[in-house]
Amino acid sequence: MSIRYISSKLAQQIDEQLMNASGAFSLDQLMELAGLACAQAVAKVYNKGKYNRVLVCCGPGNQGGDGLVAARHLGMFGYKPTIYMPKPGSKDHYKRLQTQCENMSIPILPPSSSTDALSHALNSSDVILDAIFGFSFKGPVRPPFDAALKLIARSGLPIVSVDIPSGWDVETGKEGLELGEGVPVLEPDVLVSLTSPKEGVREFGGRHFLGGRFVPRSMAEKYELNLPEYAGHEQIVELPRVKL
């Protein structure tokens, strides 16, 4: 049985069930493990000798929070992360994650509608972690993310996307959304799906990891997720590459 690609609705339902009274997880716990999984995927594919400078691009929602956790762990792993976060999330946990990064002296680009700082940072980065839009993003892309996606796509740097590549529709994939005039979707080299891959990435042809080693077996069985076995104490498992 191969792994199940899930809809936006089911993804949301699973998240809710993990965090409601009977699931009992806190957002902090799940985000910590999700962000750790993303950092591990970066470290697995891009060694810190050659790809030391990681530009972590964070949106304002929970996926941006995953990015901040990943940035902190990447710093711990010996990478040099820099954070691009033009619209910091307003929730308390997001702010705390930001402070944790600041305490580790991880540089955060100044929030600004101009993309000068981003252009400059792209020129001095080796790999990008894309934690901009998550599975609830619907388009169009608002400033400054429209200009940011153009610059990131044009940079030629390898991209690791979290859960759903930014600009892709969670169900219909890379041509499913109206992003706005000239705004490209990202074409990542690596994808880290969280909990279970989403329908929209069925034809993703790059290296594909699964993270989120916290789904109880009973929940995986209920939704027939057919999750693969993780090895040892790893927080990620690589999925077979799709032959396109």
Place this chain on the structure above:
Amino acid sequence: MSIRYISSKLAQQIDEQLMNASGAFSLDQLMELAGLACAQAVAKVYNKGKYNRVLVCCGPGNQGGDGLVAARHLGMFGYKPTIYMPKPGSKDHYKRLQTQCENMSIPILPPSSSTDALSHALNSSDVILDAIFGFSFKGPVRPPFDAALKLIARSGLPIVSVDIPSGWDVETGKEGLELGEGVPVLEPDVLVSLTSPKEGVREFGGRHFLGGRFVPRSMAEKYELNLPEYAGHEQIVELPRVKL
């Protein structure tokens, strides 16, 4: 420079600073990473083929919470954990951690002042994770932990202790506390120190791991902790064995 062994007071101060407004970590985050580190240490030393059945012994405080997180991750790693938790903690996060284990179908021994269930569980376990008392424990040992420590010590099973072996004084070590009539200290084979090792384990002669890969460099420097380098994405690092 070798690693610093810290006092009870400094351990408390570091915990407080990590979690106050400027440290910004939540207890949930730190406990998740601490418990994951403990699970990794068990998996590193005791392979799941030969040592599949782990009896996770949890006290009522935060160290018991670390134990519950470890139990959940050990279940994810393919071990068969069982939880002995005769005095469940009353705090909300403790209860949530318990529910998370229940959702994974991890058996929890019935809370009871009798130690029959513990005796039985010891007979069908391969290794013990000792998360009973943490660095703020002062003695004497109250029921049912007095009888429990006797049974655990007598079981002959290998023991992995979290932070400070149960019954040891955090500063003066294994003969520092009045535990009560005939109550033994535990003599673990493996120790997982969290954040930084405590003064009382200076002469611990077994395999010694450090966990807690979340201490910002600035904090480690301020307190001259001289923390060792962790490898790759590991959440634990082994310390040199003490020659006694």
